[in-house]
Amino acid sequence: MMSIVSTAADLMQDFKTGYLTLSSPRSMFVSQLIGTALGCVIAPLTFWLYWTAFDIGNPDGMFKAPYAVIFREMSILGVEGFSALPQHCLAICTFFFFAAIAINFLRDVTPECVSKFVPLPMAMAVPFYIGAYFAIDMFVGTVILFVWERVNHKESEDFAGAVASGLICGDGIWSVPSAILSIMRVDPPMCMYFKPSVAYG
Known part of the structure; x- marks a missing residue:
């Protein structure tokens, strides 16, 4: 969620900068697409360069990669599926998912004098x-x-x-x-x- 919101916020910030500098919104969007495409090529090549040239992940080396263990455990958890989650975790997530939809629906159908007191599920999450x-x-x-x-x-x-x-x-x-x-x-x-x-x- 944070990664998607961060990317969307960067794009909107670029649009705002383009508006203030009287730039074309179309050119700003195309430049974003070009930058993303270049990143899809340059980032893997940079990783491959570091992977082949240095000892990545060595605790005593120059590039220790401390987050590698965390992401490895996350990938293992993703492969094992729902059975690896704590007991009743899926049921609790399902309940809060439908509760968030119900609260949002309640905010939409109630009058403004009532809906302003109904909390936002995203803000609570x-x-x-x-x-x-x-x-x-x-x-x-x-x-x-x-x-x-x-x-x-x-x-x-x-x-x-x-x-x-x-x-x-x-x-x-x-x-x-x-x-x-x-x-x-x-x-x-x-x-x-x-x-x-x-x-x-």
């Missing part, structure tokens, strides 16, 4: 994927926007996007409390651990 600090940034941003709309509604409409981008992209709000808790060696009160289903059999 992002903190689970990225981390809890994102939810803290969003909460602080929501409070700021709420007060800002009461104080100066016109200014909040003009600059809310820029402030929200800063709060979402920057980790400044949570980085300081996180560093203080780390220095004080404060551990979270709960943790989550997954075991394979055969361990319970």
Whole structure:
């Protein structure tokens, strides 16, 4: 999801740059296609060059490739299929999938005075994927926007996007409390651990 959104955001940013510089949107899109096609050729050739010239993956070498183990485990998990997932994982995912559709449908059919209080499933899902600090940034941003709309509604409409981008992209709000808790060696009160289903059999 993050990879697709990142690519779409880069494309929209290029379109915005083209609009500001009075460039042709068609030429911007064609240049994106050419760049993607070149990347499909250059990236594998670069990998092949490094693979043949250096000792890739050696823990004591120059190119340790620390993420290789993680991606290897992910590929093994993908090959093994649903049986490799924790117990009831597929059922929980299915439930939340249909719950997200139902909540979105509820937002569409209810009046605006009611729908504005119905949460967005995508907004709830992002903190689970990225981390809890994102939810803290969003909460602080929501409070700021709420007060800002009461104080100066016109200014909040003009600059809310820029402030929200800063709060979402920057980790400044949570980085300081996180560093203080780390220095004080404060551990979270709960943790989550997954075991394979055969361990319970």
